[in-house]
Amino acid sequence: MANVALMGHVKNAVTIDDLKRMAHRRLPKFVIGYAEQGAGNGACATGNVDAFEGYNLVPRALAGQEPVDTSIQIFGRRYAQPFGISAVGVSGLYRRGADTLLAEAAREANIPFILSGSGAASIETVAKVAPDHTWYQLYPAKQARITNDFIDRAGNAGVEVLVITVDYPEPNRSEVAQRTGVSVGRGPTLRTFPSLAWNVAQHPGWLLDFIASGGTPELESWRNYAPKGAKPAEIFKVFNENWCGAFGWDEIERIRAVWPGKLVIKGILSAEDVPRAVAAGADAVTISNHGGNKLDRAIPSLQALAKICSEQRAAHDVLLFFDGGIRRGTDVLTAMAVGASFCFLGRSTLYGVAAGGAAGARRALEIMSEETRYALAMIGCRRAADICRDFLA
Numbered sequence: 001m002a003n004v005a006l007m008g009h010v011k012n013a014v015t016i017d018d019l020k021r022m023a024h025r026r027l028p029k030f031v032i033g034y035a036e037q038g039a040g041n042g043a044c045a046t047g048n049v050d051a052f053e054g055y056n057l058v059p060r061a062l063a064g065q066e067p068v069d070t071s072i073q074i075f076g077r078r079y080a081q082p083f084g085i086s087a088v089g090v091s092g093l094y095r096r097g098a099d100t101l102l103a104e105a106a107r108e109a110n111i112p113f114i115l116s117g118s119g120a121a122s123i124e125t126v127a128k129v130a131p132d133h134t135w136y137q138l139y140p141a142k143q144a145r146i147t148n149d150f151i152d153r154a155g156n157a158g159v160e161v162l163v164i165t166v167d168y169p170e171p172n173r174s175e176v177a178q179r180t181g182v183s184v185g186r187g188p189t190l191r192t193f194p195s196l197a198w199n200v201a202q203h204p205g206w207l208l209d210f211i212a213s214g215g216t217p218e219l220e221s222w223r224n225y226a227p228k229g230a231k232p233a234e235i236f237k238v239f240n241e242n243w244c245g246a247f248g249w250d251e252i253e254r255i256r257a258v259w260p261g262k263l264v265i266k267g268i269l270s271a272e273d274v275p276r277a278v279a280a281g282a283d284a285v286t287i288s289n290h291g292g293n294k295l296d297r298a299i300p301s302l303q304a305l306a307k308i309c310s311e312q313r314a315a316h317d318v319l320l321f322f323d324g325g326i327r328r329g330t331d332v333l334t335a336m337a338v339g340a341s342f343c344f345l346g347r348s349t350l351y352g353v354a355a356g357g358a359a360g361a362r363r364a365l366e367i368m369s370e371e372t373r374y375a376l377a378m379i380g381c382r383r384a385a386d387i388c389r390d391f392l393a
């Protein structure tokens with residue numbers, strides 16, 4: 001019953017911010033606070049959104065009657081929109097089954113879905129749900145045999161694009177997690193339990209979903225490397241012990257040598273690193289600061305993109321993807337006018353799926369798609385592929 005009420009609810013959302021408010025109402029503080037604040041004082045997460053305020057689009061008049069074409073061709077596939085869904089780890093905490101719900105929504109909308117290396121659903125499960133739309137985000141493991149196994153599994157599941165996230169050299173030290181005592185795979189401490197329990201009790205929709213689906217979500221892809229019959233918390237332990245954020249360009253080259261598909265390096269912010277990524281064999285780089293989740297004083301993604309595009313050094317044969325702070329169709333067009341070939345959404349679709357499951361994921365994509373189409377028409381650009389700096393004030 002609660003779900004039916006929610007599904008009607010997300011249909012009424014007009015903007016991504018509406019879905020955000022609905023997600024906030026449904027989720028306890030330790031869950032949504034972790035996703036919202038990002039690193040440190042949260043300046044980078046908000047800075048990503050605020051960076052769009054510094055830009056305006058200049059519409060061209062009398063562009064004719066030809067229907068607007070939002071589609072973009074990337075790596076030989078034509079996607080219906082100039083954006084996809086980015087990797088979000090442990091998404092099952094926000095909504096049980098979030099990975100598969102988002103993958104389904106991506107398949108229906110014909111856009112790519114990146115499954116997180118710390119995703120709750122396995123590569124095999126998600127690739128079955130969205131065989132032509134699943135990309136896999138790899139967190140290289142300390143043991144090369146595990147990294148290689150993930151690469152093999154992605155290839156065997158039919159995944160064509162591997163995304164390596166490179167902006168995470170230290171384990172996350174979220175202040176929200178420190179205050180609530182809850183971090184990935186670890187429950188509350190004795191000290192924080194009373195206030196946490198009170199807050200959770202005030203979010204019964206989330207609590208019922210959490211209990212009914214078996215408590216802490218499992219990192220299904222990592223089950224292969226845990227002892228037989230391991231509980232979700234034990235699988236998290238295996239993940240935490242094997243996770244290796246601090247690696248170098250040699251690891252990219254090593255992975256390039258064994259991965260036959262397309263390779264994306266996600267988490268580049270410096271113009272100096274773009275040619276290095278190309279030299280290491282990347283087919284695309286994603287200009288991203290991990291949604292502001294890693295360092296509060298990191299440069300906003302859009303500012304980094306502008307700087308990289310303005311420097312001649314970036315004139316290499318590499319696709320520039322972008323994420324960070326996109327909440328509207330006009331944000332997508334702005335990032336593309338600045339120089340991105342394709343964009344990704346993190347929180348925008350997370351709000352949707354958290355607020356209303358499958359219907360919420362779908363609604364988030366409908367809002368973004370319609371806003372993008374409308375904005376393209378309004379600036380007099382008939383094809384998303386034609387957007388360029390000339391449309392920037």
Ligand SMILES: Cc1cc2nc3c(=O)[nH]c(=O)nc-3n(C[C@H](O)[C@H](O)[C@H](O)COP(=O)(O)O)c2cc1C
Pocket residue numbers: 034035048086087088089090116117118119137165266288289290291292293323324325326344345346347348
């Ligand atoms: C809660 C949360 C979890 C995330 N988990 C991952 C992850 O597992 N792997 C990854 O590469 N990026 C991860 N990201 C970063 C996103 O892929 C993306 O770069 C970022 O969310 C884009 O910014 P936006 O949320 O403002 O759109 C995460 C972001 C959030 C908000």
